[in-house]
Amino acid sequence: LEISQVPTNPFADQKPGTSGLRKRVRVFQQPHYTENFVQSILAAIPPNGPEGATLVVAKLIIGKDGILSTPAASNLIRKRHATGGILLTASHNPGGPDNDFGIKYNISNGGPAPEAVTDKIFQISKSLAHYSVANVPQVDLSVVATHTFGAFSVEVVDSVDDYVTLVKEIYDFASIRSFLSNSPQFKLLFDAMHGVTGPYAKRIFVDELGLPISSVMNFVPKEDFGGGHPDPNLTYAHELVERVEKEGIDFGAASDGDGDRNMIIGKGTFVNPSDSVAVIAANAHLIPYFQKTGIHGVARSMPTSGAIDRVAQKKGFALFEVPTGWKFFGNLMDAGRLSICGEESFGTGSDHIREKDGIWAVLAWLSIVAKVNETKPGSSLQDILNAHYAEYGRNYFSRYDYEEVDSEGANKVMAHLTTFIDHKRDEFVGQTFHGFTVRNIDNFKYTDPIDGSVSTNQGIRILFEDGSRIIFRLSGTGSQGATIRLYVEKYSVDNYGQDAQAAIKELIQTALEVSRLVEFTKRESPTVIT
Ligand code: VG1
Ligand code: CO
Numbered sequence: 414l415e416i417s418q419v420p421t422n423p424f425a426d427q428k429p430g431t432s433g434l435r436k437r438v439r440v441f442q443q444p445h446y447t448e449n450f451v452q453s454i455l456a457a458i459p460p461n462g463p464e465g466a467t468l469v470v471a472k473l474i475i476g477k478d479g480i481l482s483t484p485a486a487s488n489l490i491r492k493r494h495a496t497g498g499i500l501l502t503a504s505h506n507p508g509g510p511d512n513d514f515g516i517k518y519n520i521s522n523g524g525p526a527p528e529a530v531t532d533k534i535f536q537i538s539k540s541l542a543h544y545s546v547a548n549v550p551q552v553d554l555s556v557v558a559t560h561t562f563g564a565f566s567v568e569v570v571d572s573v574d575d576y577v578t579l580v581k582e583i584y585d586f587a588s589i590r591s592f593l594s595n596s597p598q599f600k601l602l603f604d605a606m607h608g609v610t611g612p613y614a615k616r617i618f619v620d621e622l623g624l625p626i627s628s629v630m631n632f633v634p635k636e637d638f639g640g641g642h643p644d645p646n647l648t649y650a651h652e653l654v655e656r657v658e659k660e661g662i663d664f665g666a667a668s669d670g671d672g673d674r675n676m677i678i679g680k681g682t683f684v685n686p687s688d689s690v691a692v693i694a695a696n697a698h699l700i701p702y703f704q705k706t707g708i709h710g711v712a713r714s715m716p717t718s719g720a721i722d723r724v725a726q727k728k729g730f731a732l733f734e735v736p737t738g739w740k741f742f743g744n745l746m747d748a749g750r751l752s753i754c755g756e757e758s759f760g761t762g763s764d765h766i767r768e769k770d771g772i773w774a775v776l777a778w779l780s781i782v783a784k785v786n787e788t789k790p791g792s793s794l795q796d797i798l799n800a801h802y803a804e805y806g807r808n809y810f811s812r813y814d815y816e817e818v819d820s821e822g823a824n825k826v827m828a829h830l831t832t833f834i835d836h837k838r839d840e841f842v843g844q845t846f847h848g849f850t851v852r853n854i855d856n857f858k859y860t861d862p863i864d865g866s867v868s869t870n871q872g873i874r875i876l877f878e879d880g881s882r883i884i885f886r887l888s889g890t891g892s893q894g895a896t897i898r899l900y901v902e903k904y905s906v907d908n909y910g911q912d913a914q915a916a917i918k919e920l921i922q923t924a925l926e927v928s929r930l931v932e933f934t935k936r937e938s939p940t941v942i943t
């Protein structure tokens with residue numbers, strides 16, 4: 414292969430955020446923009462001396478038709494002992510020429526690059542003068558085959574095979590299958606939202622578990638997600654939500670564009686993601702993988718509700734609270750201290766790989782439903798949730814997103830909140846708002862227990878005497894303006910039948926008053942409520 418050097422100028426804005434570099438497609442289409450960033454990723458792979466050592470990529474593994482879900486890619490990196498992997502995806506954002514794109518880099522453990530690595534990539538990108546291009550002949554991605562060009566090869570693999578092998582080792586497919594075939598009245602519907610999980614869902618739910626093809630919808634992956642917003646929540650997965658209600662579906666699920674998120678719903682039931690990971694942790698003994706490995710520990714991101722904390726306390730599991738973003742779970746898993754974790758943003762997963770995993774979460778819930786129904790036939794998702802609340806209490810939780818607000822307004826909100834930490838702490842702590850007394854306010858800071866690295870400025874937390882919390886942070890995955898995320902949580906030991914929005918109403922009022930969000934952003938209401 415011939416390698417040539419292309420002169421280039423650096424771009425100043427290639428700093429990866431919560432999960433990769435996320436920009437509008439048009440930004441990536443600027444001359445040299447994408448090449449520069451990819452070159453920076455490759456140059457950041459150690460060892461690379463200050464002289465600019467050359468990195469030889471000897472082999473590329475690519476999913477058939479260019480398709481691999483993020484969890485399947487994580488698995489493949491681990492299984493093949495690869496140096497790392499590059500994921501090209503808009504993830505949970507709309508795609509297509511006028512929308513989003515993203516480049517995520519995962520390291521050899523299969524997980525998202527930690528901050529030390531993304532910082533290094535950013536540093537390199539700021540002074541890049543050349544990138545290398547190889548004249549690799551065109552390869553047909555629609556055929557599973559290996560192409561060799563001298564010392565370099567390109568292997569096109571089946572996108573689904575390895576992943577299916579993996580989940581079949583984790584779950585008892587025979588028992589799920591027999592539950593489904595013995596319960597013809599139990600209806601399941603999976604929405605791939607025209608993202609990457611379609612081929613996985615078809616193989617797993619239809620071919621392996623014997624459900625009819627009508628159990629999967631929007632299963633043909635499309636480059637622009639069919640014009641939709643492939644984020645599995647009540648707002649954007651409305652097609653699924655409507656069908657679940659109208660057709661009385663017992664078990665509805667959706668996954669995002671790159672397959673790492675999940676939403677679980679039933680008729681009249683929404684499984685809040687913070688509850689979801691808690692229920693999975695509480696029922697892990699029903700899942701063969703955890704029967705084998707045991708539970709080494711559980712974790713959640715900081716804004717995620719403390720529902721899993723209650724499970725950890727009762728069952729004696731170690732608990733970790735990390736900043737937002739899956740990259741923070743990797744070290745704990747590699748050190749054998751973490752088995753199950755989740756984020757309120759519809760991310761749930763375990764140490765079977767190093768990414769959150771949408772289909773894995775759906776199968777976890779399905780396994781739990783199947784097992785619970787063995788002893789208590791007819792148990793619905795709501796019954797399982799209610800039993801959980803009765804045992805552990807309920808952490809009412811909601812997130813308000815204010816998307817694409819102008820950066821100035823967003824920064825004002827955060828700066829204003831920061832004054833309560835830096836200057837007005839004494840008068841703020843102890844104040845009572847709508848019946849909630851402030852116990853503390855801080856900006857979340859995390860020290861990784863494994864490598865000691867410190868991450869600051871991870872979100873402003875207002876903690877109340879009764880354990881309720883209000884959290885403000887700015888999104889690190891948006892591509893336009895700024896997105897403010899407001900998270901609120903209220904714990905109740907015995908009153909678990911309330912509507913979530915009603916339960917947290919006063920906390921939302923408090924949050925808006927304290928932050929002066931409406932005044933600073935001119936937004937009367939959020940874009941999305943979950
Ligand atoms: C959001 C979520 C975060 C998640 C991240 C990546 O980040 O809040 O929990 O890990 O997206 O999800 P932010 O910074 O916008 O709040 V994905 O589907 O792109 O891997
Ligand atoms: Co995603």
